[in-house]
Amino acid sequence: MSTNTLDRRSFIKKMAALSAMAAAATMFPGIVFPNEQERGLPQGDGNIAWKKSPCRFCGVGCGLLIGVQNGKAVAVKGDPASSVNKGLCCVKGYHSVLALYGKDRLTRPLIRRNGKLEPASMKEALDLVASKMKDTIAKHGKDSVAIYGSGQWTIPDGYVASKLMKGVIGTNNLEANARLCMSSAVTGFMTSFGMDEPMGCYEDIDHAGVFVTWGNNMAEMHPVLFSRMLDQRLRRKGVLIIDFATRTTRSSTASDRSILFKPQTDLAVANAICHEILKNNWHNRGFLQKHCVFKKGKTNIGYGLEDNFKFTDEPKDMTLAEFKAFLEDYTPEKVSKLSGVSVKDIKYLASLYGDPNKKVMSLWCMGPNQHTRGTWMNNVIYNIHLLTGKISTPGNSPFSLTGQPSACGTVREVGTLTHALPYGTVDNEHAREKAAKIWGVPVGNISPKPTYHTVEMFRALDRGDVKFIWIQTTNPMVTMPKLKRYRDGAKKEGRFVVVSDVYPTPTTDVADVVLPAAMWIEREGMFGNSERRTQHFEKMLQPQGEAKSDAWQMIEVARRMGYEKYFPWTEENHVEKIWEEYYKFHEGDKHGIAPYEVLKKEPGVQWPYVNGKSTKWRYHVKYDPAAKGDSFDFYGKPDGKAWIWARPYEAPPESPDKEYPFWLNTGRVLEHWHTGSLTRRVSVLHQAVPHSYAELHPTDASRLGVKTGDKVKLTSRRGSLVLPASVNERGLPTPGQVFVPFFDEGLLINELTLDAFCPISRQPDYKKCAVRVEKA
């Protein structure tokens, strides 16, 4: 960063001084201003340095300029040089630096003694963590220890975790909270294209004529991208935004058409759209013949509600004719009955996708991903784009959004999931060999068998199969579905829980050791956003108290366990050294990443980074240096084809019934991010949304006799919760549906949710379970 800052700053200085000089010179021609007088020039904001960083919050990855004055972050502005947000932020971004300064920051380690967390020195705490980890491995084997990380980990954090667990210790007990938000996106990409992450980028927004948002309230969850869409609609004629969702939100209000569907039936509607496209011959025949194949997988695949649930799909070939026959169950008329979407609206959606003169961008995030058929949902959206050939070109873009700043960069690209490695998967011999070579470990160290995905990892903790877990930068005691089981499990005798975080949370409440973490710009790091963009930030501030970065905490523990030779770096240079090592995993034109020096300089770089250039669109020879042939090349699959999957509608594991007649849908609000452990420490954000609430449809509310602010009691088969009702406020659920934000640790809605998951992605469905609603 240094050279860039200096250049930039000195340039600004020169410009300012120049303009002052020029102004003065015109007033008093011929007079040269001495230095003394210039020193008196007005100073504007005062002695402040503006440094670039990606935002700490969501997966959009806005470029921020952080104002640093006297060693403290005092202000934020949007970075006009960032192509992501072009200078605009959302309220969380503008106030993000306030999240560093909550009065209750964890500044020293805590160790539980006689049931109470007591202050300890960093040395003592790290010694204890290392010895516990070592002892547990010695007594109970490698697979009894686990690390549970985060899509808010920087890339170096995730890399250290992967190397330590998979390479050095030799267990695949490494997961991250991105399992709860992005794994259906990953398995969707892998099954359809054989490579993870979007083929397109945010620039698609500047080219698309139609935006279809699938179960996605972008006005609140990805506001900067939504503003880019609104901006395009103002600038260009005929741009349409279609909101396809289960409740009416701000995004619906802003869209040109809001289409509501019954929970889970998005699968059927997507198939109906495909049905209409084929029936009307709107499909792109040439594209299909050259670049796609049809596949079917297993059906009735289950919901993972029982411990040790296993599932493996078996792809089988299909013909176009067979695919058409499969879609016969999904005529608009049949699907309309199931989904509540009118035949006219289904045909309308199909016509937008089918119109050869329209460029269509589909956007989605938690709606299709947190879905017991999440992988299928991702597949069927790709099906629509593949049938019409609307993919991998500017404005034609199925775009899977992410929710965390580095869900892509860290969890998906470094591969901090049980089955993954920084390159490839553990069950692939070639990938294991590559990792072992770069890490300098015997290849036998890396286990070829995945162990626990997140839900199963916490089940294993409950059962006692996992006895030591180190949780970093995430708050599972708020976010796990069916929370009580996992909280009780974590508190059981014989479990050792280490938590690295920046504030006290319900997760630190169950910890045996709490380690204070250096947050965001208190250390150097990189995040990777939704559009394959890697962004570097320098250390701008001193960490508070004894806080250390997650990566450095793990390195310290690894050294204490005798693994110093694998982590030979210094605290000053480890980020650069890690990057140099990590770089080797992705070399090549399919996933090449930018060198450290380039990252420091640029506002962000999109991989594949080949010959000094970012790649904006993948799988098309015009834009992607890895693509061969004369047009599209889906090189992720061995056959060079994109796979169109026949995925049927299957009912959810739990639906409203007589006893529990409401759907419960959970999610976020604009002001709070995830569990609110950061945003609630920001006065502006807390004061805007001080607590959680239960949104009800007005007819349900009047039947129950409740108005906004009255207490209602929600009860599911797992638990119950009393919270204030919200009627006709921000969101409008359909009758028979209740929506509750999950950020409030005082009102834990996940006591009620169900731990069912997609059998392919193992991502839980937080959007659908059955509850009873009563006036409390």
Added chain:
Amino acid sequence: MTNKKSSYFIIIICGVLLSSAVFIFFAALQESKRPAETLQQPGSETMALPTEAGVFRRWAMALKYKDMPEGGSRNLATYYANRAYHGAPPLIPHPLVSEQGIGGRTCLQCHENGGYTEQFSAFAPVTPHPEWLNCRQCHVPKKTEGLFAGSNFEKLQAPPLGQAAMPGSPPVIPHGLQNRENCLSCHAGPAAPIAIKTTHPERVNCRQCHVPAQQEAEVFERPGGELGSNW
């Protein structure tokens, strides 16, 4: 003869100057209609000048602003108190018509052009960036005075007003211009806090005299040449 020649010359020069001024004015007007963009290319090494887009927005209102009575209830203290730090997006200090609304149908009804609202007995402040329709993306209300946890945040303070190079010279612009390119929306009209209200809204081309003060400005030194800066 010589006199005549020189007066022709002066007339021609004046003509050229006038026409270029007109050209520049209209070019600037055109510019103001162009979408907000910065001059800086991603990855470029240097920071560009602040964007000019939107500078001349509301110019047609300027004369009206001049004749409008004082009467705003806003002052600089409340203006600053309504922000987390100097430059932060202001909060919404009043009850909301709708929580579901977006831009044009709600906030902009009052905040696009301003005017008196009976409901709050006040003149509505005018937004400098009505093109951003998802207002609530950045501006949020305050529903409680309480805090979840205390804060040690030390905010960037607003700079003193009226900073000028010399007594009587035009004050500089002491704040960033990103999303606030249009001076008149905050510095003119009945909703403008008196302390920052301009006395001459009709001049419209504010940045002809008022230039941004760059916080990191230092003394200009010639990079080279026969006579360096310290001759």
